[in-house]
Amino acid sequence: MTQHQSAQTMKPATAAKKLGVYLDATPDEFRAGAVSRAELNALQTDPPEWLRDLRRDGPHPRPVVAAKLGVSISGLARGGVTEALTTEQIEALKTENPEWLQKERATQAEVRKEAVRIKEAQAEKAARADTTDQRD
Structure with missing residues (x-):
């Protein structure tokens, strides 16, 4: 019997906190659904422009x-x-x-x-x- 590992997800508020950004300032698509651990890691290692802007300004x-x-x-x-x-x-x-x-x-x-x-x-x-x- 094989077990499928489910991807760990978190609420956008938790992900925003881990990224050190203000949730209300994030894009709608970020706030729309759960964020997986892999997505969070990708945002941390290679932040998109919106995340770099939020962290800077x-x-x-x-x-x-x-x-x-x-x-x-x-x-x-x-x-x-x-x-x-x-x-x-x-x-x-x-x-x-x-x-x-x-x-x-x-x-x-x-x-x-x-x-x-x-x-x-x-x-x-x-x-x-x-x-x-x-x-x-």
């Missing part, structure tokens, strides 16, 4: 906007940014550098610094545990 989804601005997604919401932004709008925000953006960048820097401190402390604790285990 936007509009970008919130995770991409947050990363480009150096803040968290929550920080975007606190700053009143709830919709997708184009690259031009993101650059304008960087240039304008409003107070909320400065504050959120500082918060994000503290979060990263704390994450590094915790990781180093855990590594040090693990090293001490290894040393203790070796003595026994």
